[in-house]
Amino acid sequence: MKITFTINNKEKTVEVSPHQRLLDVIRKELGLTAAKEGCGKGECGACTVLLNGEPVASCLVLAPQADGAEILTVEGLLSEEGDIHPLQQAFLDAGAVQCGFCIPGTIMTSYRLLQEKANPERQEIREALAGNICRCTGYQKIIDAVELAAEKWQAGGEVQ
Amino acid sequence: MMKNSRQNASNRQENFGENSKKGQKEPEQVLGQNVPIGSADYLAPESLNKALEYRSRYGYKAVVIAGGTDIMVDYFEKLPEVTSWLDLTKISALKNIEITREEIIIGSLVTHLEIARNEELKKYLPLLAAASSEVGSWQIQSRGTIGGNIVTSSPAGDTLAPLLAYQARFVLASTEGEREVAAEEFFVGPKDNIMEPQELLTKIIIPHPPENTISRWWKVGKRKAMIISSLTMALLLEVNKNDRIQSARAAYGAVAPTPLRLESLEEYLTDKDLQEVELKKAGNLAEEAISPISDIRGTEEYRRQVTRDITIEALREMQQR
Numbered sequence: 001m002k003i004t005f006t007i008n009n010k011e012k013t014v015e016v017s018p019h020q021r022l023l024d025v026i027r028k029e030l031g032l033t034a035a036k037e038g039c040g041k042g043e044c045g046a047c048t049v050l051l052n053g054e055p056v057a058s059c060l061v062l063a064p065q066a067d068g069a070e071i072l073t074v075e076g077l078l079s080e081e082g083d084i085h086p087l088q089q090a091f092l093d094a095g096a097v098q099c100g101f102c103i104p105g106t107i108m109t110s111y112r113l114l115q116e117k118a119n120p121e122r123q124e125i126r127e128a129l130a131g132n133i134c135r136c137t138g139y140q141k142i143i144d145a146v147e148l149a150a151e152k153w154q155a156g157g158e159v160q
Numbered sequence: 161m162m163k164n165s166r167q168n169a170s171n172r173q174e175n176f177g178e179n180s181k182k183g184q185k186e187p188e189q190v191l192g193q194n195v196p197i198g199s200a201d202y203l204a205p206e207s208l209n210k211a212l213e214y215r216s217r218y219g220y221k222a223v224v225i226a227g228g229t230d231i232m233v234d235y236f237e238k239l240p241e242v243t244s245w246l247d248l249t250k251i252s253a254l255k256n257i258e259i260t261r262e263e264i265i266i267g268s269l270v271t272h273l274e275i276a277r278n279e280e281l282k283k284y285l286p287l288l289a290a291a292s293s294e295v296g297s298w299q300i301q302s303r304g305t306i307g308g309n310i311v312t313s314s315p316a317g318d319t320l321a322p323l324l325a326y327q328a329r330f331v332l333a334s335t336e337g338e339r340e341v342a343a344e345e346f347f348v349g350p351k352d353n354i355m356e357p358q359e360l361l362t363k364i365i366i367p368h369p370p371e372n373t374i375s376r377w378w379k380v381g382k383r384k385a386m387i388i389s390s391l392t393m394a395l396l397l398e399v400n401k402n403d404r405i406q407s408a409r410a411a412y413g414a415v416a417p418t419p420l421r422l423e424s425l426e427e428y429l430t431d432k433d434l435q436e437v438e439l440k441k442a443g444n445l446a447e448e449a450i451s452p453i454s455d456i457r458g459t460e461e462y463r464r465q466v467t468r469d470i471t472i473e474a475l476r477e478m479q480q481r
Contacts, residue, residue: 001202018202019239021232041233043386045299054273054302060232061303062225064202065249109298130385131297 003067007032008076014063022061023047026073034074034104038133045132048105049073055109057131074104077111087111090149091142098136106132110146119150204247208254208333211360214246216335219357222246226269227303229296230312254307254362257281266364268307272319273298275306284368287322287394290377294318297385307361310346313353313418316389316457318379320347320419323364324411325375325394331363332356340365347418370398370406374481376474380466382457389414390458391466395474403434410471415450415463422449425471439475443468 004013007030014029026032026049035058038046042057049058050072077085087107090096097103106129113120113128120128125146126139134142203222205211214222222244225231235242248254254269259280266275275281276293295301295309295318309317310330320343328343332355346353355361369375375396381387392413398406408429413419425445429437452463 018245019242021239041236042229042296042300045297048299051302055299056303057229057299060228060300062228062232062245062247064204064245065225065228065247067204112298127385128298131299133386 001064003064005066005069005071007071008073016063018062018064020063021059022049022051022063022066022071023058025063025066026058026071032073032075035108036101036104038101043131043133044102045105045109045129046102048108048132050108050112053112055112055131072108072111074107077107085111086152087114087146087149090152091145094141094145094148096137096141096145102132102134102136106134106142110149113146114150114153119154120146122147201243202245202247204245204250206250206252208251208360208362209335211246211248211251212333212335212358215360216358218244218246224248224311224360226308227271227305229300229304230308230314248360259284262367264366264368266306266366268310268361268363269305270307272296272301272304272306272309275319276301285322285326285366287325287375287377287396288319288366291318291322291379291392291394294379294384300386306364310364311353311355311361313347313351314388315347315350315416315418316392316414317419318389318392318413321392321394321411321413322377323366324419324421325396325409326366326369327409329365330361331365332359333362334358334360338362344421349417369396372400372406373398374478376477378470378474380470388457391415391452391463391470392419393467393470393474395471395478397429397434397478399434399478405429405432405434405437410446412446412450412467414457415452415467417451420450422446424449434479437475437479439472442475443472446471 001018002013002015014025016025023035023037026035035049036046037059038044040059042060047058048055052069087110091103109129109132122143125143203214205214223231223242224246226248248269254267256267257270257278258265264284272292272295276289282289295304306319309319323343329340330343330346332339332341348354373396378393380390394411396409400406408426410422410425411419412422425442428442428445447464447468450467452460454460
Protein backbone atom coordinates (compact mmCIF):
# COMPACT_ATOMS: atom_id res chain seq x y z
CA MET A 1 0.00 0.00 0.00
CA LYS A 2 1.08 3.58 -0.65
CA ILE A 3 1.24 6.20 2.05
CA THR A 4 2.12 9.86 1.76
CA PHE A 5 3.55 12.00 4.50
CA THR A 6 5.77 15.00 5.00
CA ILE A 7 9.14 14.28 6.54
CA ASN A 8 11.63 17.04 7.29
CA ASN A 9 9.52 19.38 5.15
CA LYS A 10 9.59 17.12 2.12
CA GLU A 11 6.56 15.24 0.92
CA LYS A 12 7.22 11.54 0.36
CA THR A 13 5.09 8.75 -1.02
CA VAL A 14 6.28 5.34 0.04
CA GLU A 15 5.13 1.81 -0.67
CA VAL A 16 4.78 0.06 2.70
CA SER A 17 3.33 -3.14 4.02
CA PRO A 18 0.66 -2.81 6.71
CA HIS A 19 2.82 -4.30 9.41
CA GLN A 20 5.87 -2.21 8.77
CA ARG A 21 6.71 0.19 11.56
CA LEU A 22 7.25 3.89 10.98
CA LEU A 23 10.80 3.47 12.32
CA ASP A 24 11.62 0.91 9.62
CA VAL A 25 10.19 3.12 6.89
CA ILE A 26 12.26 6.07 8.08
CA ARG A 27 15.47 4.07 8.37
CA LYS A 28 15.24 1.50 5.61
CA GLU A 29 13.00 3.01 2.95
CA LEU A 30 14.13 6.61 3.34
CA GLY A 31 17.66 5.99 4.56
CA LEU A 32 17.33 8.45 7.42
CA THR A 33 19.27 6.60 10.07
CA ALA A 34 19.37 9.11 12.92
CA ALA A 35 16.43 7.50 14.74
CA LYS A 36 17.66 4.24 16.26
CA GLU A 37 16.04 1.02 17.32
CA GLY A 38 16.93 0.34 20.93
CA CYS A 39 14.31 -1.80 22.63
CA GLY A 40 11.62 -1.89 19.95
CA LYS A 41 8.98 -1.61 22.65
CA GLY A 42 8.70 2.10 23.27
CA GLU A 43 10.67 2.04 26.48
CA CYS A 44 14.05 3.51 25.56
CA GLY A 45 13.20 6.51 23.37
CA ALA A 46 16.05 5.98 20.90
CA CYS A 47 13.54 5.94 18.02
CA THR A 48 11.85 9.20 19.05
CA VAL A 49 10.70 11.40 16.18
CA LEU A 50 8.16 14.20 16.16
CA LEU A 51 4.87 13.03 14.64
CA ASN A 52 2.47 15.88 14.05
CA GLY A 53 4.55 17.94 16.42
CA GLU A 54 4.74 15.61 19.41
CA PRO A 55 7.46 13.12 20.33
CA VAL A 56 6.51 9.51 19.66
CA ALA A 57 8.30 6.18 19.78
CA SER A 58 8.40 5.46 16.05
CA CYS A 59 8.78 1.74 16.80
CA LEU A 60 5.22 1.76 18.16
CA VAL A 61 3.65 3.48 15.15
CA LEU A 62 2.44 1.37 12.25
CA ALA A 63 3.65 2.89 9.00
CA PRO A 64 0.13 3.30 7.58
CA GLN A 65 -0.78 5.31 10.68
CA ALA A 66 1.65 7.96 9.48
CA ASP A 67 -0.34 8.50 6.28
CA GLY A 68 -0.94 12.23 5.99
CA ALA A 69 1.27 13.02 8.96
CA GLU A 70 4.08 15.50 9.43
CA ILE A 71 7.30 13.98 10.71
CA LEU A 72 10.50 15.59 11.92
CA THR A 73 13.76 13.75 12.56
CA VAL A 74 17.21 15.03 13.49
CA GLU A 75 18.10 15.17 9.80
CA GLY A 76 15.42 17.83 9.46
CA LEU A 77 17.12 20.07 12.01
CA LEU A 78 20.08 20.80 9.72
CA SER A 79 20.16 24.17 8.03
CA GLU A 80 19.89 24.40 4.26
CA GLU A 81 23.67 24.68 4.11
CA GLY A 82 23.94 21.48 6.12
CA ASP A 83 25.06 23.12 9.35
CA ILE A 84 24.04 21.41 12.53
CA HIS A 85 21.29 22.92 14.63
CA PRO A 86 22.20 25.05 17.69
CA LEU A 87 20.62 22.36 19.87
CA GLN A 88 22.97 19.76 18.40
CA GLN A 89 25.88 22.17 18.87
CA ALA A 90 24.88 22.59 22.51
CA PHE A 91 25.06 18.81 22.98
CA LEU A 92 28.61 18.89 21.57
CA ASP A 93 29.64 21.92 23.63
CA ALA A 94 28.29 20.43 26.84
CA GLY A 95 29.98 17.09 26.21
CA ALA A 96 26.59 15.41 26.37
CA VAL A 97 27.38 12.72 23.81
CA GLN A 98 29.29 9.56 24.52
CA CYS A 99 28.29 6.55 22.43
CA GLY A 100 25.60 8.67 20.80
CA PHE A 101 23.00 5.97 20.27
CA CYS A 102 20.28 7.65 22.32
CA ILE A 103 21.14 11.20 21.29
CA PRO A 104 18.95 11.59 18.16
CA GLY A 105 15.91 10.64 20.21
CA THR A 106 17.00 12.81 23.10
CA ILE A 107 17.50 15.75 20.74
CA MET A 108 14.01 15.41 19.30
CA THR A 109 12.34 15.38 22.71
CA SER A 110 14.53 18.30 23.84
CA TYR A 111 13.66 20.20 20.66
CA ARG A 112 9.95 19.78 21.37
CA LEU A 113 10.46 20.83 25.00
CA LEU A 114 12.24 24.02 23.95
CA GLN A 115 9.50 24.81 21.45
CA GLU A 116 7.03 24.60 24.25
CA LYS A 117 9.10 26.20 26.96
CA ALA A 118 11.96 28.54 26.11
CA ASN A 119 13.59 28.37 29.52
CA PRO A 120 12.82 25.08 31.26
CA GLU A 121 13.89 24.26 34.80
CA ARG A 122 16.29 21.35 35.25
CA GLN A 123 13.48 19.33 36.78
CA GLU A 124 11.27 20.04 33.78
CA ILE A 125 14.04 18.87 31.45
CA ARG A 126 14.39 15.69 33.49
CA GLU A 127 10.67 15.01 33.31
CA ALA A 128 10.48 15.74 29.59
CA LEU A 129 13.39 13.39 28.90
CA ALA A 130 12.18 10.63 31.23
CA GLY A 131 11.36 8.47 28.20
CA ASN A 132 14.84 8.84 26.66
CA ILE A 133 17.21 6.43 28.30
CA CYS A 134 20.99 6.91 28.12
CA ARG A 135 23.42 4.29 29.36
CA CYS A 136 26.56 6.42 29.08
CA THR A 137 26.25 9.94 30.31
CA GLY A 138 24.44 9.79 33.61
CA TYR A 139 22.15 12.47 32.16
CA GLN A 140 23.72 15.48 33.87
CA LYS A 141 25.48 16.69 30.75
CA ILE A 142 22.41 16.06 28.65
CA ILE A 143 20.47 18.33 30.97
CA ASP A 144 23.36 20.83 30.82
CA ALA A 145 23.14 20.72 27.04
CA VAL A 146 19.43 21.49 26.97
CA GLU A 147 19.99 24.36 29.40
CA LEU A 148 22.82 25.65 27.25
CA ALA A 149 20.66 25.48 24.13
CA ALA A 150 17.91 27.37 25.94
CA GLU A 151 20.37 30.09 26.93
CA LYS A 152 21.66 30.43 23.39
CA TRP A 153 18.17 30.78 22.04
CA GLN A 154 17.28 33.34 24.63
CA ALA A 155 20.40 35.32 23.78
CA GLY A 156 20.02 35.25 20.04
CA GLY A 157 18.27 32.75 17.87
CA GLU A 158 14.87 31.24 18.08
CA VAL A 159 13.62 27.75 18.08
CA GLN A 160 12.52 27.16 14.52
CA MET B 161 -6.78 -2.22 22.03
CA MET B 162 -8.37 -5.59 21.96
CA LYS B 163 -8.55 -8.70 24.01
CA ASN B 164 -8.18 -12.26 22.80
CA SER B 165 -6.67 -11.03 19.61
CA ARG B 166 -3.70 -13.32 19.71
CA GLN B 167 -4.92 -16.17 17.62
CA ASN B 168 -2.48 -17.69 15.24
CA ALA B 169 -2.79 -17.23 11.54
CA SER B 170 -4.19 -20.68 10.80
CA ASN B 171 -7.02 -20.20 13.31
CA ARG B 172 -7.93 -17.00 11.65
CA GLN B 173 -8.05 -18.62 8.26
CA GLU B 174 -10.35 -21.35 9.53
CA ASN B 175 -12.64 -18.81 11.06
CA PHE B 176 -12.90 -16.92 7.82
CA GLY B 177 -13.95 -20.14 6.17
CA GLU B 178 -16.69 -20.77 8.70
CA ASN B 179 -18.04 -17.30 8.29
CA SER B 180 -18.29 -17.56 4.56
CA LYS B 181 -20.30 -20.77 4.94
CA LYS B 182 -22.78 -18.83 7.01
CA GLY B 183 -23.37 -16.60 4.03
CA GLN B 184 -21.18 -13.66 5.01
CA LYS B 185 -19.15 -12.00 2.32
CA GLU B 186 -15.51 -12.89 2.06
CA PRO B 187 -13.69 -9.97 3.65
CA GLU B 188 -11.37 -9.63 0.66
CA GLN B 189 -14.29 -8.77 -1.59
CA VAL B 190 -15.40 -6.03 0.69
CA LEU B 191 -12.01 -4.53 1.30
CA GLY B 192 -11.21 -3.33 -2.17
CA GLN B 193 -14.30 -1.14 -2.24
CA ASN B 194 -14.11 0.34 1.20
CA VAL B 195 -10.57 0.92 2.25
CA PRO B 196 -9.50 4.37 1.16
CA ILE B 197 -5.89 3.72 2.07
CA GLY B 198 -5.72 0.98 -0.51
CA SER B 199 -4.71 -2.26 1.12
CA ALA B 200 -6.49 -5.52 1.67
CA ASP B 201 -5.02 -5.85 5.12
CA TYR B 202 -5.37 -2.42 6.51
CA LEU B 203 -8.76 -1.00 7.48
CA ALA B 204 -8.62 2.63 8.46
CA PRO B 205 -12.18 3.93 8.37
CA GLU B 206 -12.95 7.58 9.00
CA SER B 207 -16.44 6.98 10.33
CA LEU B 208 -17.47 5.10 13.42
CA ASN B 209 -20.25 3.31 11.56
CA LYS B 210 -17.79 1.93 9.07
CA ALA B 211 -15.52 0.81 11.90
CA LEU B 212 -18.42 -0.94 13.60
CA GLU B 213 -19.31 -2.66 10.36
CA TYR B 214 -15.78 -3.97 10.08
CA ARG B 215 -15.88 -4.98 13.70
CA SER B 216 -19.05 -7.00 13.25
CA ARG B 217 -17.63 -8.66 10.17
CA TYR B 218 -14.15 -9.37 11.46
CA GLY B 219 -14.52 -9.65 15.24
CA TYR B 220 -11.23 -10.81 16.73
CA LYS B 221 -9.80 -11.52 13.29
CA ALA B 222 -8.86 -7.90 12.83
CA VAL B 223 -6.51 -6.49 15.41
CA VAL B 224 -7.83 -3.15 16.60
CA ILE B 225 -5.17 -0.49 16.96
CA ALA B 226 -5.27 3.13 18.08
CA GLY B 227 -2.19 4.60 19.78
CA GLY B 228 -0.50 1.22 19.55
CA THR B 229 1.44 1.59 22.79
CA ASP B 230 0.12 -1.76 24.08
CA ILE B 231 -0.67 -3.61 20.86
CA MET B 232 2.69 -2.91 19.21
CA VAL B 233 4.42 -4.28 22.30
CA ASP B 234 2.15 -7.37 22.38
CA TYR B 235 2.99 -8.01 18.74
CA PHE B 236 6.68 -7.17 19.00
CA GLU B 237 8.48 -9.29 16.37
CA LYS B 238 5.16 -10.95 15.45
CA LEU B 239 3.65 -8.15 13.40
CA PRO B 240 3.55 -10.21 10.18
CA GLU B 241 1.24 -12.69 11.94
CA VAL B 242 -1.50 -10.08 11.89
CA THR B 243 -3.67 -10.63 8.84
CA SER B 244 -5.97 -7.62 9.33
CA TRP B 245 -5.61 -4.34 11.14
CA LEU B 246 -8.50 -2.15 12.13
CA ASP B 247 -6.94 1.26 12.73
CA LEU B 248 -9.25 3.64 14.59
CA THR B 249 -7.03 6.71 14.50
CA LYS B 250 -8.81 8.39 11.60
CA ILE B 251 -12.18 8.44 13.38
CA SER B 252 -12.35 12.05 14.53
CA ALA B 253 -15.72 11.51 16.23
CA LEU B 254 -13.91 9.58 18.98
CA LYS B 255 -11.41 12.35 19.74
CA ASN B 256 -13.66 14.86 21.49
CA ILE B 257 -13.87 16.01 25.08
CA GLU B 258 -17.32 17.34 25.88
CA ILE B 259 -18.31 18.94 29.15
CA THR B 260 -22.00 19.31 29.88
CA ARG B 261 -23.69 20.46 33.07
CA GLU B 262 -24.02 16.96 34.43
CA GLU B 263 -21.25 15.02 32.78
CA ILE B 264 -17.80 14.95 31.29
CA ILE B 265 -17.67 12.86 28.13
CA ILE B 266 -14.28 11.76 26.85
CA GLY B 267 -13.89 10.08 23.45
CA SER B 268 -12.04 6.78 23.57
CA LEU B 269 -9.29 8.08 21.25
CA VAL B 270 -8.37 11.04 23.47
CA THR B 271 -4.68 10.68 24.33
CA HIS B 272 -3.14 10.74 27.79
CA LEU B 273 -1.29 13.90 26.78
CA GLU B 274 -4.55 15.65 25.89
CA ILE B 275 -6.11 14.62 29.20
CA ALA B 276 -3.04 15.60 31.23
CA ARG B 277 -2.95 19.06 29.65
CA ASN B 278 -6.64 19.85 29.46
CA GLU B 279 -7.31 22.65 31.94
CA GLU B 280 -10.95 21.68 32.46
CA LEU B 281 -10.14 18.05 33.10
CA LYS B 282 -7.40 19.11 35.53
CA LYS B 283 -10.02 21.12 37.36
CA TYR B 284 -12.91 18.67 37.29
CA LEU B 285 -11.09 15.33 37.26
CA PRO B 286 -7.71 15.88 38.91
CA LEU B 287 -7.21 12.18 39.67
CA LEU B 288 -7.56 11.28 35.99
CA ALA B 289 -5.42 14.17 34.75
CA ALA B 290 -2.69 13.26 37.25
CA ALA B 291 -2.79 9.59 36.30
CA SER B 292 -2.61 10.40 32.58
CA SER B 293 0.37 12.69 33.22
CA GLU B 294 2.25 9.76 34.76
CA VAL B 295 1.61 7.21 32.03
CA GLY B 296 4.88 6.00 30.52
CA SER B 297 6.64 9.01 29.06
CA TRP B 298 5.95 11.95 26.78
CA GLN B 299 6.33 9.61 23.81
CA ILE B 300 3.77 7.17 25.22
CA GLN B 301 1.34 9.85 26.38
CA SER B 302 1.24 11.47 22.96
CA ARG B 303 0.07 8.21 21.33
CA GLY B 304 -1.61 6.15 24.04
CA THR B 305 -5.35 6.66 24.45
CA ILE B 306 -7.68 6.44 27.42
CA GLY B 307 -9.77 3.92 25.46
CA GLY B 308 -6.74 1.74 24.92
CA ASN B 309 -5.88 1.84 28.60
CA ILE B 310 -9.42 0.71 29.44
CA VAL B 311 -9.74 -1.98 26.79
CA THR B 312 -6.32 -3.45 27.51
CA SER B 313 -7.71 -3.87 31.03
CA SER B 314 -4.40 -4.43 32.75
CA PRO B 315 -4.96 -4.40 36.52
CA ALA B 316 -2.08 -1.90 36.56
CA GLY B 317 -3.58 0.45 33.93
CA ASP B 318 -2.93 3.91 35.33
CA THR B 319 -6.22 5.55 34.46
CA LEU B 320 -8.40 2.72 35.76
CA ALA B 321 -8.41 3.43 39.50
CA PRO B 322 -9.35 7.09 38.84
CA LEU B 323 -12.13 5.99 36.47
CA LEU B 324 -13.53 3.69 39.15
CA ALA B 325 -13.29 6.43 41.76
CA TYR B 326 -15.16 8.83 39.46
CA GLN B 327 -17.86 6.21 38.78
CA ALA B 328 -17.22 6.37 35.06
CA ARG B 329 -19.46 4.60 32.59
CA PHE B 330 -18.20 3.19 29.32
CA VAL B 331 -20.20 3.31 26.10
CA LEU B 332 -19.77 0.15 24.03
CA ALA B 333 -21.06 0.41 20.49
CA SER B 334 -21.77 -2.16 17.83
CA THR B 335 -23.83 -2.20 14.66
CA GLU B 336 -26.72 -3.35 16.87
CA GLY B 337 -26.62 -0.22 19.02
CA GLU B 338 -24.99 1.00 22.19
CA ARG B 339 -24.82 -0.13 25.77
CA GLU B 340 -23.48 1.66 28.82
CA VAL B 341 -21.49 -0.24 31.40
CA ALA B 342 -20.29 0.93 34.79
CA ALA B 343 -16.49 0.86 35.07
CA GLU B 344 -16.79 -1.52 38.00
CA GLU B 345 -18.66 -4.07 35.91
CA PHE B 346 -16.38 -3.78 32.92
CA PHE B 347 -13.23 -5.46 34.26
CA VAL B 348 -13.47 -9.18 34.97
CA GLY B 349 -9.86 -10.36 35.21
CA PRO B 350 -6.28 -9.51 34.31
CA LYS B 351 -6.45 -8.10 30.76
CA ASP B 352 -10.02 -9.32 30.51
CA ASN B 353 -13.28 -7.42 30.25
CA ILE B 354 -16.88 -7.90 29.21
CA MET B 355 -16.52 -6.48 25.70
CA GLU B 356 -17.86 -8.55 22.84
CA PRO B 357 -15.80 -9.05 19.67
CA GLN B 358 -18.15 -6.91 17.61
CA GLU B 359 -18.02 -3.96 20.01
CA LEU B 360 -15.87 -0.86 20.22
CA LEU B 361 -15.46 1.42 23.22
CA THR B 362 -16.54 4.85 22.03
CA LYS B 363 -16.97 7.12 25.06
CA ILE B 364 -16.20 7.44 28.71
CA ILE B 365 -18.92 9.27 30.64
CA ILE B 366 -18.10 10.69 34.04
CA PRO B 367 -20.62 12.50 36.25
CA HIS B 368 -19.27 15.78 37.63
CA PRO B 369 -17.83 15.14 41.08
CA PRO B 370 -19.50 17.32 43.75
CA GLU B 371 -17.69 20.61 44.34
CA ASN B 372 -16.69 19.79 47.90
CA THR B 373 -14.58 16.85 46.78
CA ILE B 374 -11.02 16.25 47.87
CA SER B 375 -8.91 13.60 46.26
CA ARG B 376 -5.46 12.05 46.13
CA TRP B 377 -3.80 10.06 43.34
CA TRP B 378 -0.80 7.92 44.08
CA LYS B 379 1.31 5.83 41.72
CA VAL B 380 3.99 3.59 43.13
CA GLY B 381 6.64 2.19 40.80
CA LYS B 382 10.32 1.45 40.68
CA ARG B 383 11.01 4.68 38.85
CA LYS B 384 8.85 7.60 37.86
CA ALA B 385 8.72 7.15 34.12
CA MET B 386 8.26 4.17 31.83
CA ILE B 387 7.20 1.85 34.56
CA ILE B 388 4.27 -0.48 34.94
CA SER B 389 2.79 0.53 38.26
CA SER B 390 3.42 -1.62 41.30
CA LEU B 391 0.23 -0.14 42.61
CA THR B 392 -2.04 2.83 42.16
CA MET B 393 -4.56 4.52 44.40
CA ALA B 394 -7.33 6.99 43.66
CA LEU B 395 -8.98 8.20 46.85
CA LEU B 396 -11.87 10.61 46.69
CA LEU B 397 -13.87 12.05 49.58
CA GLU B 398 -16.89 14.28 49.43
CA VAL B 399 -16.60 16.42 52.55
CA ASN B 400 -19.20 18.95 53.69
CA LYS B 401 -18.35 22.27 55.32
CA ASN B 402 -18.43 20.71 58.76
CA ASP B 403 -15.67 18.35 57.62
CA ARG B 404 -18.03 15.40 57.59
CA ILE B 405 -17.35 12.77 54.92
CA GLN B 406 -20.54 12.42 52.92
CA SER B 407 -19.25 9.84 50.51
CA ALA B 408 -15.98 8.06 49.96
CA ARG B 409 -14.56 6.22 46.98
CA ALA B 410 -11.35 4.30 47.32
CA ALA B 411 -10.10 2.66 44.12
CA TYR B 412 -6.84 0.74 43.78
CA GLY B 413 -4.93 -0.74 40.85
CA ALA B 414 -2.44 -3.62 40.59
CA VAL B 415 -3.55 -5.06 43.94
CA ALA B 416 -6.06 -7.62 42.62
CA PRO B 417 -6.96 -9.31 39.30
CA THR B 418 -8.87 -6.17 38.33
CA PRO B 419 -8.73 -2.58 39.47
CA LEU B 420 -11.16 -2.41 42.36
CA ARG B 421 -12.97 -0.29 44.90
CA LEU B 422 -12.55 -1.17 48.56
CA GLU B 423 -16.07 -1.18 49.93
CA SER B 424 -15.09 -1.89 53.53
CA LEU B 425 -12.85 1.18 53.58
CA GLU B 426 -15.49 3.32 51.86
CA GLU B 427 -18.10 2.23 54.39
CA TYR B 428 -15.79 2.99 57.27
CA LEU B 429 -15.10 6.50 55.97
CA THR B 430 -18.64 7.42 54.98
CA ASP B 431 -20.60 9.54 57.45
CA LYS B 432 -17.61 10.11 59.65
CA ASP B 433 -15.93 13.36 60.64
CA LEU B 434 -12.72 13.54 58.62
CA GLN B 435 -10.77 14.43 61.74
CA GLU B 436 -12.09 11.38 63.55
CA VAL B 437 -10.93 8.91 60.96
CA GLU B 438 -8.53 6.50 62.65
CA LEU B 439 -5.70 6.30 60.20
CA LYS B 440 -4.40 2.92 61.27
CA LYS B 441 -7.84 1.41 61.13
CA ALA B 442 -8.34 2.79 57.60
CA GLY B 443 -4.94 1.49 56.55
CA ASN B 444 -5.71 -1.96 57.93
CA LEU B 445 -9.05 -2.07 56.14
CA ALA B 446 -7.33 -1.25 52.85
CA GLU B 447 -4.64 -3.85 53.42
CA GLU B 448 -7.21 -6.55 54.19
CA ALA B 449 -9.50 -5.77 51.26
CA ILE B 450 -6.95 -6.32 48.50
CA SER B 451 -5.74 -9.60 47.02
CA PRO B 452 -2.38 -8.86 45.43
CA ILE B 453 0.01 -11.29 43.78
CA SER B 454 3.78 -11.37 43.96
CA ASP B 455 5.46 -10.51 40.68
CA ILE B 456 8.50 -8.66 39.41
CA ARG B 457 6.92 -5.35 40.35
CA GLY B 458 6.49 -6.25 44.00
CA THR B 459 5.69 -9.07 46.39
CA GLU B 460 2.28 -9.59 47.91
CA GLU B 461 3.63 -8.48 51.27
CA TYR B 462 5.10 -5.32 49.75
CA ARG B 463 1.84 -4.46 48.03
CA ARG B 464 -0.16 -4.95 51.22
CA GLN B 465 2.21 -2.83 53.25
CA VAL B 466 2.41 -0.03 50.70
CA THR B 467 -1.36 -0.03 50.19
CA ARG B 468 -1.71 0.46 53.94
CA ASP B 469 0.96 3.16 54.04
CA ILE B 470 -0.29 5.28 51.17
CA THR B 471 -3.87 5.01 52.38
CA ILE B 472 -2.81 6.32 55.79
CA GLU B 473 -0.63 9.01 54.26
CA ALA B 474 -3.33 10.23 51.87
CA LEU B 475 -5.91 10.45 54.65
CA ARG B 476 -3.41 12.23 56.90
CA GLU B 477 -2.79 14.80 54.17
CA MET B 478 -6.54 15.28 53.81
CA GLN B 479 -6.95 15.80 57.54
CA GLN B 480 -4.17 18.39 57.54
CA ARG B 481 -5.23 20.20 54.37
